Amino acid sequence: xxxxxxxxxxxxxxxxxxxxxxxxxxxxxxxxxxxxxxxxxxxxxxxxxxxxxxxxxxxxxxxxxxxxxxxxxxxxxxxxxxxxxxxxxxxxxxxxxxxxxxxxxxxxxxxxxxxxxxxxxxxxxxxxxxxxxxxxxxxxxxxxxxxxxxxxxxxxxxxxxxxxxxxxxxxxxxxxxxxxxxxxxxxxxxxxxxxxxxxxxxxxxxxxxxxxxxxxxxxxxxxxxxxxxxxxxxxxxxxxxxxxxxxxxxxxxxxxxxxxxxxxxxxxxxxxxxxxxxxxxxxxxxxxxxxxxxxxxxxxxxxxxxxxxxxxxxxxxxxxx
Amino acid sequence: xxxxxxxxxxxxxxxxxxxxxxxxxxxxxxxxxxxxxxxxxxxxxxxxxxxxxxxxxxxxxxxxxxxxxxxxxxxxxxxxxxxxxxxxxxxxxxxxxxxxxxxxxxxxxxxxxxxxxxxxxxxxxxxxxxxxxxxxxxxxxxxxxxxxxxxxxxxxxxxxxxxxxxxxxxxxxxxxxxxxxxxxxxxxxxxxxxxxxxxxxxxxxxxxxxxxxxxxxxxxxxxxxxxxxxxxxxxxxxxxxxxxxxxxxxxxxxxxxxxxxxxxxxxxxxxxxxxxxxxxxxxxxxxxxxxxxxxxxxxxxxxxxxxxxxxxxxxxxxxxx
Numbered sequence: 148x149x150x151x152x153x154x155x156x157x158x159x160x161x162x163x164x165x166x167x168x169x170x171x172x173x174x175x176x177x178x179x180x181x182x183x184x185x186x187x188x189x190x191x192x193x194x195x196x197x198x199x200x201x202x203x204x205x206x207x208x209x210x211x212x213x214x215x216x217x218x219x220x221x222x223x224x225x226x227x228x229x230x231x232x233x234x235x236x237x238x239x240x241x242x243x244x245x246x247x248x249x250x251x252x253x254x255x256x257x258x259x260x261x262x263x264x265x266x267x268x269x270x271x272x273x274x275x276x277x278x279x280x281x282x283x284x285x286x287x288x289x290x291x292x293x294x295x296x297x298x299x300x301x302x303x304x305x306x307x308x309x310x311x312x313x314x315x316x317x318x319x320x321x322x323x324x325x326x327x328x329x330x331x332x333x334x335x336x337x338x339x340x341x342x343x344x345x346x347x348x349x350x351x352x353x354x355x356x357x358x359x360x361x362x363x364x365x366x367x368x369x370x371x372x373x374x375x376x377x378x379x380x381x382x383x384x385x386x387x388x389x390x391x392x393x394x395x396x397x398x399x400x401x402x403x404x405x406x407x408x409x410x411x412x413x414x415x416x417x418x419x420x421x422x423x424x425x426x427x428x429x430x431x432x433x434x435x436x437x438x439x440x441x442x443x444x445x446x447x448x449x450x451x452x453x454x455x456x457x458x459x460x461x462x463x464x465x466x467x468x
Numbered sequence: 469x470x471x472x473x474x475x476x477x478x479x480x481x482x483x484x485x486x487x488x489x490x491x492x493x494x495x496x497x498x499x500x501x502x503x504x505x506x507x508x509x510x511x512x513x514x515x516x517x518x519x520x521x522x523x524x525x526x527x528x529x530x531x532x533x534x535x536x537x538x539x540x541x542x543x544x545x546x547x548x549x550x551x552x553x554x555x556x557x558x559x560x561x562x563x564x565x566x567x568x569x570x571x572x573x574x575x576x577x578x579x580x581x582x583x584x585x586x587x588x589x590x591x592x593x594x595x596x597x598x599x600x601x602x603x604x605x606x607x608x609x610x611x612x613x614x615x616x617x618x619x620x621x622x623x624x625x626x627x628x629x630x631x632x633x634x635x636x637x638x639x640x641x642x643x644x645x646x647x648x649x650x651x652x653x654x655x656x657x658x659x660x661x662x663x664x665x666x667x668x669x670x671x672x673x674x675x676x677x678x679x680x681x682x683x684x685x686x687x688x689x690x691x692x693x694x695x696x697x698x699x700x701x702x703x704x705x706x707x708x709x710x711x712x713x714x715x716x717x718x719x720x721x722x723x724x725x726x727x728x729x730x731x732x733x734x735x736x737x738x739x740x741x742x743x744x745x746x747x748x749x750x751x752x753x754x755x756x757x758x759x760x761x762x763x764x765x766x767x768x769x770x771x772x773x774x775x776x777x778x779x780x781x782x783x784x785x786x787x788x789x
Contacts, residue, residue: 237634240627241573244565252562291626293633298626305612305619306561312614313558313744423634 151265151317151382152222156181161217163208163254164227165201166191168331168338169269169323169368173225174201176372187217188228193330193467208250215257222264223379226254232337233274233294233424240295251303259314267379268307271300272322272389272431273363282395283364283432286322286387294424304387311386319378324364324391324431326371328451329458332468340365340452343402344459345468347409357421359399362428364391367446367454374442383439391431392444408452472586472638472703473543477502482538484529484575485548486522487512489652489659490590490644490689494546495522497693508538509549514651514788529571536578543585544700547575553658554595554615554745561616572624580635588700589628592621593643593710593752594684603716604685604753607643607708615745625708632707640699645685645712645752647692649772650779653789661686661773664723665780666789668730678742680720683749685712688767688775695763704760712752713765729773 152158160177164170165186171193174186178200186197187204197203206213208228218224229247236243258266274297276284292298310316325339333342346353374390396404406414437443446454462468473479481498485491486507492514495507499521507518508525518524527534529549539545550568557564579587595618597605613619631637646660654663667674695711717725727735758764767775783789 240630241570241577244570244573248569249562249565252565256562291629293630295627295630298623298630301626302619302623305622306616308612309561309614309616309619 151380153380154181155376155380158182158222159185159220160223160225161185161187161221162225162227163187163214163217164229165203167227168192169326169371170227171196171330172328172368172372173227173375176376180376185217192332193462195467196330209246211253211257214254215261218254218257218261218263220262223267224254224258224263224265225267225269225375226251227269231296231299233296234422236296236299237294237424240298243295243299248299248302252306255306255310255316259310259316265317265319265379266307267319267321267375268303269375270304270320270322271297272324272391273426273429275301275304275322276426276429278426279429282428283393283430284389285432286389286435293426308386318386320387321375321378321390322388322431323371324366324389324429326368327365328368328455330368339363339398340401340405340455341459343405344455347405347411347414348456348459348463350411352415352417353402354417354419355398355402356419356425359402360397360427361425362395362397362430364394364430365396365401365448366390366392366444367451370444370446373445374436374440377442378436378440381440385435385439388436388440389431389433390436391433392448393431393433394448395428395430396448404449404452408449408456472701474701475502476697476701479503479543480506480541481544481546482506482508482542483546483548484508484535484538485550486524488548489513490647490692491548492517492651493649493689493693494548494696497697501697506538513653514783516788517651530567532574532578535575536582539575539578539582539584541583544588545575545579545584545586546588546590546696547572548590552617552620553655554617555743557616557620558745561619564616564620569620569623573627576627576631576637580631580637586638586640586700587628588640588642588696589624590696591625591641591643592618593645593712594747594750596622596625596643597747597750599747600750603749604714604751605710606753607710607756614747629707639707641708642696642699642711643709643752644692645687645710645750647689648686649689649776651689652776660684660719661722661726661776662780664726665776668726668732668735669777669780669784671732673736673738674723675738675740676719676723677740677746680723681718681748682746683716683718683751685715685751686717686722686769687711687713687765688772691765691767694766695757695761698763699757699761702761706756706760709757709761710752710754711757712754713769714752714754715769716749716751717769725770725773729770729777
């Protein structure tokens with residue numbers, strides 16, 4: 148394990164899960180910061196989305212030979228792979244463990260024997276805590292997930308700490324809240340802002356699971372990516388940070404605000420039953436990353452929504468989504 | 469899920485891992501309490517050790533069809549399977565996850581769809597906490613394992629809580645300290661009392677990993693089994709209990725005490741390097757089980773050692789170990 152770099156200039160960065168929402172944004176930001184970036188993933192979710200300076204490798208996370216090759220001599224490995232969502236993982240937790248936890252342990256075994264810098268893992272600030280004992284929820288709060296997705300992410304965090312203890316593996320965990328913004332595509336039960344925006348722009352009714360009083364911590368992906376870059380270079384003692392806006396917004400409010408931003412009059416609302424995997428409220432306490440790393444969110448919510456709308460309209464026009 | 473029974477009389481009990489140290493003792497105790505007991509395991513570690521009233525099934529935990537058949541209509545399922553030790557799990561955490569966590573998730577899926585009572589899981593009081601933040605360590609202490617074995621046990625605990633949340637699965641977790649006593653066979657890095665006793669009785673030198681100042685919480689298996697029976701019938705709110713003696717004993721003291729009990733003069737001590745998986749000290753706070761369940765340890769340490777010696781001599785004479 149080498150010493151931690153002071154900048155991304157010429158740094159060799161591997162972004163596993165580089166073809167997804169955060170992965171594309173992160174890969175591009177790293178390339179802009181001067182890094183040599185390998186974006187590694189099963190597929191690129193939006194074509195032509197990676198800037199020059201990012202090399203795309205289409206490969207499976209479970210392909211251990213390809214993975215070992217990609218990790219070799221990396222200064223930073225960003226692990227953003229998640230083949231599951233809170234809903235899909237619950238349907239088959241054993242498969243979720245096989246696809247995500249076992250493969251991650253293979254990655255850790257590759258990292259511990261190779262010449263290698265720091266491993267940055269994107270965890271789930273929305274699910275590892277379960278039903279928060281306090282709002283906003285600090286990193287020290289109890290972790291009792293109510294989704295298999297959350298248990299699996301938490302297990303990865305524990306194995307990372309273990310590999311540090313046993314092998315001095317340098318790692319960082321970022322428990323990201325609900326990111327939104329450019330490159331997000333609505334998947335089943337994830338990407339609520341993207342899903343609502345798409346429907347609003349298509350003049351389709353929006354779906355609300357439960358009462359709409361469910362509160363989430365939405366953070367613009369540009370803020371997320373800036374935090375990942377800053378925290379990754381940070382040598383400080385903490386290995387685990389919440390990463391969110393620190394503010395709660397209800398689903399109802401999201402819909403009202405999208406209605407305002409889109410400006411085509413009231414959206415039709417369809418009410419669906421509440422889901423057992425949804426915690427009633429989740430807002431992250433972001434004092435630790437603010438104080439230790441010196442990062443704070445910069446993109447204001449309504450402004451972020453406007454940017455998201457512009458990107459979505461553009462992407463639709465160009466047939467990208 | 470049925471209502472919780474008030475006694476084991478006529479209760480259908482499945483003991484998975486029934487051929488091991490705690491499994492044999494538990495199966496026999498359940499049969500004595502009037503239960504219909506199925507002991508299920510890969511192999512019976514000590515022949516002729518199960519009393520009549522216990523039916524032995526030789527099968528693999530990974531055999532889902534056999535497992536489903538065995539679980540059917542059980543009032544209690546005791547899950548004691550552990551194919552790994554703190555040392556072996558670290559050597560290959562991914563294999564440990566496959567062998568223990570994935571198989572356990574299959575068990576949970578079987579339990580949630582079948583007519584079924586309560587699932588009792590034997591967790592590891594010695595590893596889930598990692599390096600304890602306080603001694604004795606209460607159930608509410610942070611859980612930061614320094615062994616893959618500990619992470620995997622902790623993950624099972626989290627999935628059990630999840631299955632209760634999602635499917636109302638009735639479960640109980642017992643975080644057992646270091647059990648010792650009859651039916652224990654020294655395995656690599658486990659069963660320190662059995663290992664030391666065997667060597668002392670064979671006039672062989674004893675091995676000490678590190679300084680010998682490592683402190684553990686030893687509890688006689690008879691006390692463990694009595695606690696499992698009592699807690700399993702207990703309807704109270706807690707789903708998780710520490711199960712130990714509540715007292716710490718150093719490895720040095722264990723050796724001194726075995727020397728005294730065996731009474732053949734000083735044992736030769738061989739010093740080996742300390743192991744990264746060993747926490748320096750672990751003593752469980754047992755107030756919760758004492759207060760909620762009304763159980764407390766009854767077998768005094770020196771008396772327990774004497775009983776262990778008698779059993780070991782007997783078993784050696786009869787060629788059982």
